[in-house]
Amino acid sequence: MTVLRRAAIVAVGSELLTPSKIDTNSLYITEQLNRLGVEVMVKLVVGDMREELTEAVRSLLARVDVLILSGGLGPTDDDVTREAVSAALGRPLAEDEAITTRLRERFKARGFAMPMPETNRRQAMVPAGAVVIENRNGSAPGLWIDHEGKVVLLLPGPPRELRPMLAELVDGPLRASALGEPLMRRVVRITGRIESDVDQLMQPIYREWAAASPPIAATILASPGAIELHVSTHAASQDVVDRALEDAVQRVVNTIGADVYSTDGRKLEQVVGDLLVAKSMRVAAAESCTGGLITSRLTDVPGSSRYVDQSVITYSNESKTELLGVPTELLQSHGAVSEPVGLAMAEGIRARARVDVGIGVTGIAGPTGGTAEKPVGTVVVAAVTANERRCRTFRFFGDRELVKFQASQAALDMMRRLLSS
């Protein structure tokens, strides 16, 4: 048999083609395959339609070494996986008497008075040459077919049946067939830059990485205010993989600089929290357009009560004056969305909460309230400590929730830089 390197995953079931159900088995299957160094090339969802599925099995098998199908192994007419695989591989179905016997016993054991319906014998039909895999958590057995140097695996759809079955295969026959080079991944998180900018800086490095040994693959995931650079590689030795990835991550950090905020999976609020703990500092926020989102994110982190003790949400001008002592004159002369007001909010909350870091955020989240001079998306972020005042005006795009998120991201990032400097 050839070594398994490339896999395809097929989820079978018409319910997975409706707007309310999604195939999640493939995430677990991917995780297990990656552990063996097998890469998933394609994922497919097909309805309970024999011809569609037959065609899909045929065309996918031409392109991968291992094909894993989940679902469609039940006893009803809707369950077409066995028939489709049989047709695609040209391996006729025959009843496996041992399975039928087990099905009858299982049926009896569950206390049904009537005999097993004959339709259930469909579950005992097996393509020629298939190895039956016992299902300890349900009625449909799995099937393993070695076919022209490739592996086709039929697994039941319910996760509680599929997972233990696959886990056993991964520890046994699949591991034996796979290359056994673990595929590992690290994530570098970046903020304060746009995707194409990161990409341009990284281009020459991508080219080097593609030619390196082991080769490093990189993917960018970007959403407003948050960029993730995923680097991955595989090699025979775990040590080689770990070292290659650590080098790759360092390379990104050296290239992108201080805009990298995490290389170990931590979220921005966690990074900020760790900095606050390390410096024994506490923070309080005066939030206008973010409406509490900054403090909510800060307090998503377990243990955040060590550094968060209070914050205020001041939506109206009056509340800015009343709760934060922002002078009415300042609001009138500069407007609520202005750097003097943002700084006054940060100073106000810092003094009133008697903390080390004060954050002030004021802006126009939209969809209304924008002007030519200060359009929707204009947000002022300020951060102050005993010795330093930082303030910046941003212009974010997107809808209300997106502006709020980007503003919270900018405020957390301003804190991070302030605390790192």
Next chain:
Amino acid sequence: MTVLRRAAIVAVGSELLTPSKIDTNSLYITEQLNRLGVEVMVKLVVGDMREELTEAVRSLLARVDVLILSGGLGPTDDDVTREAVSAALGRPLAEDEAITTRLRERFKARGFAMPMPETNRRQAMVPAGAVVIENRNGSAPGLWIDHEGKVVLLLPGPPRELRPMLAELVDGPLRASALGEPLMRRVVRITGRIESDVDQLMQPIYREWAAASPPIAATILASPGAIELHVSTHAASQDVVDRALEDAVQRVVNTIGADVYSTDGRKLEQVVGDLLVAKSMRVAAAESCTGGLITSRLTDVPGSSRYVDQSVITYSNESKTELLGVPTELLQSHGAVSEPVGLAMAEGIRARARVDVGIGVTGIAGPTGGTAEKPVGTVVVAAVTANERRCRTFRFFGDRELVKFQASQAALDMMRRLLSS
């Protein structure tokens, strides 16, 4: 052009083939296509690999009338959708100068000092014969290609860009081309019950619905604190569909009662906001364990400044006393997580913010801080008006973020019931 009946959806992106990311765009796309009576036959996820994708486009297009691709339209080398579709259809790429101009303008408008990186011009490459679809929420335009009586549609991957673009197409050219029986769906949102309870009440109705004409299909989607019951049907006439769904929704409302908070797609924070506007009332929250999440959700709703003016986040005991006037004795005798303190917080913020409704929430989000008597997940929610005081102690399960979400849901729901009574 042929009538569109059968569709395939392709999500492009190597990150969607890792164990941690899943394609969810296809759910929205399916919903929109179903509205037009177009059925989804197959869904596919392919990595950022030109040849794989070219092959997939070719083979799928042989089997469906409309092919929708999402993702892979960014400016980087990883973004291969344009090239793959061009190759599969034999339609060479050429730069669309109008797109390049718009890209440059967009880049400038966002206030970057440097000129647009030249790599971004990749986004202006268009297969011969494609119609460009403007993207109001991002840089990558969509593309519509009529090809041998079929439709190939390239949409950007980010949901906030894809959704409005597809919605416009569904109301326009796609509707004109499709001709099936509309499959429509309504969503009933429920809170304050568990899934199995809703399911048990609905079982006899499901059976009636299955036999009805037109038959009504129902699916429950449940997550902690939020249950959605989706009902759907299709028929030749839009009137018949609308009436059948309205009857079904009323049936659910009559069965589940006041735990139904929305039958028209509105989120809970929106329902609460509409009630506040209708009654010309304003709200302020005193949030402890929710850390600002309640106010952040309230202010996710456009126009919420009409009823939100301020809130406070009081994590520590001292801040509860200082900002809300919660008596120290109360905190000492009952503990911070207690109904007397929750009510005092609600009363305190109501008085200090001079609003109609005061909300107080205090609890143990975890993972630490629980005791035998008050385990992690214990949350007190209080809501007070001039004439009414409501308070309840909940015991939520799950991790910190899940407890926070359930607590915010309970607080918003308490407001809803208070304002509806």
